[in-house]
Amino acid sequence: MRVRAFLSFVGAVALAAAVVTAPRALADDRVVGGGDATRVYTFMASIQFEDGTHHCGGTLVGGRWVLTASHCLDRMTADGLRVRVGSKDRTQGGVLTKVERFTHHGSQDVAMVKPADEVKSGQLNVVRVPATGATVRLLGWGSRCDGGCGDRCPATLQQLDSTVVKADTCKNCSIDTSSEFCVQREAKDGGACERDNGGPAIENPDGQYWRLDGVLSRGANPCKPGPDVYVKVGSVIDWVRKQIFSSAAHAGPATGQWPDGVRWPSATPAR
Template identity: 35%
Template sequence: MFKATGRRSAVLATLMAIGLALTSAATAAAATLHETASAHPASAGRLAIIGGRAATEPYSFMVSFRLQGLPGHHCGGSLIAPDWVVTAAHCKGLMKPGRTQVRVGSLDRGKGGALTSVKRAITHPGYDEPGLSGKPEDDIALVQLDRRVDLEPIRIADDPGRVGEPSRVIGWGMACEDRNNPTCKNGPRQLQELDTVRVHDNRCTFLNRGSELCTGERHGRAASACNGDSGGPQIRRVGGRWELIGATSRDGDDVQDRMDGGAGCSTNPEGEPGVGVWTDVTHYRSWITDTIREHAPAELHS
């Protein structure tokens, strides 16, 4: 569900962002990302976030969402409290109370960690499906779990850091960009990671300045998150520990839909290394705090 930008009608955008989210989940947890053909054979055999690697350490806060009745992993998220997860608002169609399976803290999307379900999902009140501009607003949501899990949440950073500072993105999304290849469209079982860096806002198309982060691969290679990585964490080291700065939102430079495969998650329309857009979670700290407090049991308020 790593979303592509593009000039399209509001009706089509809504169908792709909501209706197709459920249909596409049966094959790759894809929502609105453009189709990509096998134009990048070098990445076709990699089992990783495109250009990344298998996770090199445990991530107790990593979350996988899977809607029962549909195969595989759909969206990612970050555990920020014992029973609260932050994810992307465009994943909302998959967040069904009592039906959506939530696995927390495992490197394997199909086993291990703590297994629970969705109690409620709350999208940011400013969230807007992409219309003619192709730019969604406030692509962030909170999911309350149906029970508290005994795993260490990740702290939300005080700020996202400066342009040029290293970060990392994590997920179980598509490993390569040929969606006709089952290895690509089904994604890896093992959690993947990619070392990234904040880049200048002007590298991303239709970026909401101040509330979103434009991000590229750390060494300038063609590598990025892709379908199925939506909502997953962008993290950076602060004082020797990981802290959360972003939630995976969408492609950052696919100006047109390019359904013919002219551009992919890891490349721009010219075939050069691309960039992606992450919601700046630190920007929404007050909304997150207020929302969790509003839905906390009465005894916790005291």
């Protein structure tokens, strides 16, 4: 995610055991041009190689599952990966654990990674279908320039507020409007870069809780200003629930489904 540039499913759906609160509405917390994360996002994950090199972003959606992009795991093996969750610094803090296994969706560019150890952190458990014009926050440890800039992946998490735009803005990315949405800054001065993939687009429409809108799949012009395509988490919600509730660590209803709009009662303060 470049420093100079980078940094509505109607209703809510419960995914896991905690609600992550946000300090105030995004419009009041805009980071123009992007930069270092202003807070710890307890649900944010860095998927890494064994040597600690950052590979892709992810989102904790259950104490034992991290949602990411499927292509991030192509030609990978679980024993060659690890995950750090709940720290602004990808090199330290939070929880660092090996990967037990991962599973691909199959038809959408999403996958779920199961950490070897349960992560007791604030999961992101409410999903929205993003509306055109909505302000979303993008997170990642990706590169900050298009090659040749030294520290290509910053240690500190980067954030950028951007906007959900009409799908035809991403027409050069072969966007599937039934399962994907398009994001671009109004000033057209930013976009995702390599290794931001798999990271979340989150939304805070009521100033209370972060909602998970999407998973970064690809960009029209990676590492240069241009629109980016995110998979709608709402379009794969049944599959996500199935992975979470099939785990012995999570006892859910026999159907593996929760009614739309239900939230678990506990909350994680955003501080």
